[in-house]
Amino acid sequence: MAEIEREAMEYDVVIVGAGPAGLSAAIRLKQLDADLDVVVLEKGSEVGAHILSGAVLDPCGLDALIPDWKEKGAPLNTEVNEDNFYFLGEAGQVRIPNAPMPPLMNNHGNYIVSMGNVCRWMAEQAEELGVEIFPGMSCSELVYGDNGEVKGVVAGVFGLEEDGSYGPNTEPGMELHGKYVFLSEGVRGSLSKEVIAKYDLQAGKEVQKYGVGMKEIWEIDPAKHKEGTVTHTMGWPLNSNAGGGSFIYHLENNQVYVGFVVHLNYKNPHLYPYMEFQRFKHHPMVAELLKGGKRVAYGARAITEGGYQSMPKLTFPGGALLGCSAGMVNVPRIKGNHNAMLSGKAAAEAAFDAIKAGRAADELTEYETSVREGAIGKDLKMVRNVKPMWSKWGLTASLALGGLDMWTNNLFGFSFFGTLGHGKNDAESTEPADKHKPIDYPKPDGVLSFDRLTNVSFAATNHEESQPCHLRLADPETPIKVNLPKFAEPAQRYCPAGVYEVVEDEDGPRFVVNFQNCVHCKTCDIKDPSQNITWTTPQGGDGPNYPNM
Known part of the structure; x- marks a missing residue:
């Protein structure tokens, strides 16, 4: 050329x-x-x-x-006035007291905002x-x-x-x-x-580590709205399947941000981060808050989690x-x-x-x-060991040891653990499907939980269809020849926007890329076990159109 x-x-x-x-x-x-x-x-x-x-x-x-x-009118309107941490079980929750937490975990003086x-x-x-x-x-x-x-x-x-x-x-x-x-x-x-x-x-x-964060904005019943309240949860529904947790932030105008993060170093390729998020909203504590409300926006984004040693x-x-x-x-x-x-x-x-x-x-x-x-x-x-502890030893141990580590770093400027490594990258963490059981997810009810494509419409994402696909496959045959038999092709599940599908034709399975759905989260670029997908920029202006995420 x-x-x-x-x-x-x-x-x-x-x-x-x-x-x-x-x-x-x-x-x-x-x-x-x-x-x-x-x-x-x-x-x-x-x-x-x-x-x-x-x-x-x-x-x-x-x-x-x-x-x-x-004085210049920055849109920081909702100061945090209440900080809650919960450990969730399927039917209930246990409040984690604020007192033992190191000072850096205190959100007072911070603001709930739309970035x-x-x-x-x-x-x-x-x-x-x-x-x-x-x-x-x-x-x-x-x-x-x-x-x-x-x-x-x-x-x-x-x-x-x-x-x-x-x-x-x-x-x-x-x-x-x-x-x-x-x-x-x-x-x-x-x-x-x-x-x-x-x-x-x-x-x-160290290798960089990531999570995928999914977020909905809800308008809720004014009687349940507590402006300035920040809530974080861990535990159910992820439990031992993956690291992660949720956030619920009460901002102004009877709105709440409801979000869910899944660490992308999970092993089971049957895990479906989006459906874990939807299932979370059926927890009694969350369902009661959202009952009578309506979801008004949805989006998703990868999060860097490697921290100090991965920069x-x-x-x-x-x-x-x-x-x-x-x-x-x-x-x-x-x-x-x-x-x-x-x-x-x-x-x-x-x-x-x-x-x-x-x-x-x-x-x-x-x-x-x-x-x-x-x-x-x-x-x-100060927090460099929290993520590797969680990855290596699980949630409960990381809560105790991570808290201790943050306190010693905060008070004395040192860690008993030195600087821990992360090990494998998130793609390499994915194990073959035959080592794990498929997970049965409840069907979304259309009231608290929603199917992916319905939710993606609330991201207002759009891509001009005649342009080249911005999600590049190094080898177009890898999804069906390698990822499907070995990993049950996890792209069908890890993508929070329903971009990737395996379609059964007369000639057998076929991998379909619906790039028009893409919300530019980059999860595929990170988690694909064969590292076969590269995210590139589509033409300017395309993608989601988030109003106040």
Whole structure:
């Protein structure tokens, strides 16, 4: 194919992704120097369209970035006033007292928020400072310089032929070049994945670990609504089948966020994370809360869970990984947005100093140091053993030992356990189907629980159908020839949007990819036991359209 000619635009800093990390970097750069040229590229149809998070927000990131955020009208409206932890059995629950928990688990002073709306507000602050923000612009390729450095990105390719080739109606997009390129794509971003592999940024680190988080917004009976209440549960229905748990957050307007997280290192390929979520809502405590209410939105997203020991090297020639592109979630707190904001601020400060000194396209080693030795590193280091303990020894042991470990780290700055490893990645954790029994899931009742396709319609996801499938199979025969006989093809179950099906035809089973359903959670890219699926960006603006997730 002939070389594709594209227009190029030059910036000081190019930022991929308008999440909390990317927007924080953009805002901080302009605070430091109003004359810097900064651009943010967002694949969603608008800022916030692809943002899904719990979320209880620790405002420390905003405090550092925009100290007067209250006066400026940031949408942090519901302060946490009650914190509940429960261990669930099938028919009842046991309250876990707050007193023995280390201080970091206390949510008082935090806010129940829609991170989509927080990002929309942050985008307004960034644009007021002169940042250029382009939504609906997927970044599909990296542009490399003569010395192997990241020089920029290709964005805005539209109208590819179904086979991925360029046709007469294809818009080839443009190249956006920067002195530095920040990748803030969120979990398992396609460009971040490429950069981590190309520059071997994971060398010497533990494997990254993940969960899949599914979330519904419910409008409930005002008599049952307790604004500012935060509830977390563990135990049923997952029990020993998988790690994970739930969250129920009461925000304003009689709404609650109901969410469920399943750790993706589960062994049994028959496990069906989405149906575990639906079953959870039939627990007496949850069913009573939701009775008489209605679900108004649904979405799903992978979560980075590897923590401190799994963070890759954060810098590469010409750029840096920010926020969840690097994996900065504090797993026991179920919080990463504050660290994403702090990482954006730190990256911006390192880039500003470098540009002021006449540097470009080198490694921002100051950013790496700032993250690992500053507030982010301290936050993640204290909880670094909780996830591997849970994976190795199960929920009960991890509650006791993890609590002890967090206390010793909090009080004395050390751990009796050192730093534990994670072992296998989540794809390798999947065991053959014949080692496990199938799980019988109750049929959704259409009142509290719903089938996947009905729920996906509440994500308002849409993909232009004539474009190439953005879910690439390395070998199209692997799902039927390998995954089906060995693992009962778990893609049918691990995907929370019903993208993958095995259809029985006259000639035998056939693997179907319904890419139009995709909510960009990236679970398939993580959990496929043959590592045969690669998630790539569809054309800009496609995907979910979350209103206030």
